[in-house]
Amino acid sequence: MSIFNENTKVIIIGDRDGIPGPAIEECVKTTPAEVVFSSTECFV
Secondary structure, three states: OOOOOOOOEEEEEEEOOOOOHHHHHHHHOOOOOEEEEEEEEOOO
């Protein structure tokens, strides 16, 4: 069972020194949710 359904839109903001956006996006792609934005930022 997933917490996401086909109507869910996801915004992903990853961290350069933590988990990058593309890695999170690959995990979300295994659900029916739609990724509308994915980015990796540097928070200094």
